[in-house]
Amino acid sequence: MFSKLNPLKKTDKGSSTHTGFDPYEVLEVRHLTADSFSLRIERRDLVFKAGQCFNVGPMGAIVNREYSIYSGESEPYLEFLIKLVKDGAVSSKLHSLKKGDLVEVAGPYGLFTLNQKNISQNKYVFIATGTGIAPFHSYVKSNPGLNYQIIHGVREARDQHDKATYEPARYTACVSREKGEWFNGRVTEYLKDRALDKDAYYYICGNRKMISEVFDLLTSKQISGDRIITEVFF
Numbered sequence: 001m002f003s004k005l006n007p008l009k010k011t012d013k014g015s016s017t018h019t020g021f022d023p024y025e026v027l028e029v030r031h032l033t034a035d036s037f038s039l040r041i042e043r044r045d046l047v048f049k050a051g052q053c054f055n056v057g058p059m060g061a062i063v064n065r066e067y068s069i070y071s072g073e074s075e076p077y078l079e080f081l082i083k084l085v086k087d088g089a090v091s092s093k094l095h096s097l098k099k100g101d102l103v104e105v106a107g108p109y110g111l112f113t114l115n116q117k118n119i120s121q122n123k124y125v126f127i128a129t130g131t132g133i134a135p136f137h138s139y140v141k142s143n144p145g146l147n148y149q150i151i152h153g154v155r156e157a158r159d160q161h162d163k164a165t166y167e168p169a170r171y172t173a174c175v176s177r178e179k180g181e182w183f184n185g186r187v188t189e190y191l192k193d194r195a196l197d198k199d200a201y202y203y204i205c206g207n208r209k210m211i212s213e214v215f216d217l218l219t220s221k222q223i224s225g226d227r228i229i230t231e232v233f234f
């Protein structure tokens, strides 16, 4: 068991961060599908805001990548939802970790947070593809009573990870490669024919191409650019 204390630093926003990489113990790796998994590690006394990310890498491997926090602000562990990228330098190594292994972690970083005033009164629309749902899962876990809708683009139905976290009426799956009771198609196709709420805040997370297309679609439907917040994964 690793027992070193982290050199935590309080930031002026009240969150805690540690500036160097420190070893954290793996608590669990959940293999969700052939190419996606969740990595749960010890948290110790790290403080973060839902929507932030950490740099995570295999112990001693020098390389690391950013991963959005999947778990809630009050949960006793840190969890990440990760896609296994074919031949990916870091995701493939994280994928083969076992309970008790160590990973190097630095952070938290990032501003993809629910930083508007009156979080409990705002309306939010969260649009994600694949593991881009990670920050939204953290928002929902961290803010009971949040007024949100999630539109989640996935290839296959089984990619709707931890769907039970979301109230059924607040979660829409757009499944592009499998027909079923969900919307059959991409998130852009789903949004194209929908009336959109101009008073909501729109958060978009995933790959750059999807984000760019959704941004253009939203603004073409008179959603103001200052109500659209984005996080590009790749």
Ligand SMILES: Cc1cc2nc3c(=O)[nH]c(=O)nc-3n(C[C@H](O)[C@H](O)[C@H](O)COP(=O)(O)OP(=O)(O)OC[C@H]3O[C@@H](n4cnc5c(N)ncnc54)[C@H](O)[C@@H]3O)c2cc1C
Binding pocket: 053, 065, 066, 067, 068, 069, 080, 081, 082, 083, 084, 085, 087, 088, 089, 090, 091, 092, 110, 130, 131, 132, 134, 231, 232, 233, 234
């Ligand atoms: C702020 C931020 C937060 C992120 N949060 C997450 C997260 O929560 N979960 C997560 O899975 N990834 C997340 N990423 C992506 C992650 O940092 C890595 O880029 C990804 O894991 C690939 O790293 P790798 O070393 O395995 O692949 P590399 O060896 O770096 O190979 C890169 C290749 O993988 C492609 N790629 C990267 N990510 C994906 C993906 N998700 N799907 C398909 N192809 C991809 C790139 O386009 C590129 O072709 C985030 C990225 C950023 C910038």
